[in-house]
Amino acid sequence: MEQRMTHHLTSKRKHLRQLLSFAIFFAVVSYPVKHIIEVNVANHLSTWQAVAYLMITIAGMLLGFSLQERLQRFADEFSRALLQNFSEERRIAYLRHTAIIILFLSLLTSLLWTNAALNQFVDLHRGLYVEANLLVYLMGFVIALAWILLLGRFALYGLLFSSTLTFMMIANLLARHSL
Numbered sequence: 001m002e003q004r005m006t007h008h009l010t011s012k013r014k015h016l017r018q019l020l021s022f023a024i025f026f027a028v029v030s031y032p033v034k035h036i037i038e039v040n041v042a043n044h045l046s047t048w049q050a051v052a053y054l055m056i057t058i059a060g061m062l063l064g065f066s067l068q069e070r071l072q073r074f075a076d077e078f079s080r081a082l083l084q085n086f087s088e089e090r091r092i093a094y095l096r097h098t099a100i101i102i103l104f105l106s107l108l109t110s111l112l113w114t115n116a117a118l119n120q121f122v123d124l125h126r127g128l129y130v131e132a133n134l135l136v137y138l139m140g141f142v143i144a145l146a147w148i149l150l151l152g153r154f155a156l157y158g159l160l161f162s163s164t165l166t167f168m169m170i171a172n173l174l175a176r177h178s179l
Contacts, residue, residue: 060142
């Protein structure tokens with residue numbers, strides 16, 4: 001599991017990705033964007049909320065990818081401590097299976113955030129707004145960890161794959177309103 005992060009997309013510009021991550025997060029949760037989303041949700045257009053959650057997830061993923069080397073080391077050391085009696089191959093297989101489960105669960109969770117009733121519940125309980133946004137941000141961070149475990153030094157391509165899948169879900173939501 002000891003891989004050097006030599007791919008040009010992973011080792012350079014860590015700090016830029018961290019700053020971009022925080023900038024996207026703070027922009028999406030800002031009052032003007034939140035107001036636009038509230039107006040559109042009032043008109044039963046929940047896709048704006050889905051796009052906002054996608055952007056927050058991407059921001060969390062960027063933070064995770066900027067810490068790729070540290071996360072890789074942490075996962076390696078944690079799995080060695082947790083699975084001391086297992087062979088190296090079995091430990092790596094365990095990490096990969098865990099990453100696949102995380103990615104599958106994140107896709108299911110993304111479907112929840114496109115549910116208008118859940119978004120309305122969060123909107124009615126203002127205290128949950130911050131927690132919901134932080135949970136989505138953390139979910140993006142965990143998704144990045146899963147891609148790092150699954151793809152190693154090419155993990156940044158997981159950002160493209162995850163974004164594409166989420167945009168496909170949003171397109172399905174839009175298709176409902178096109179008739």
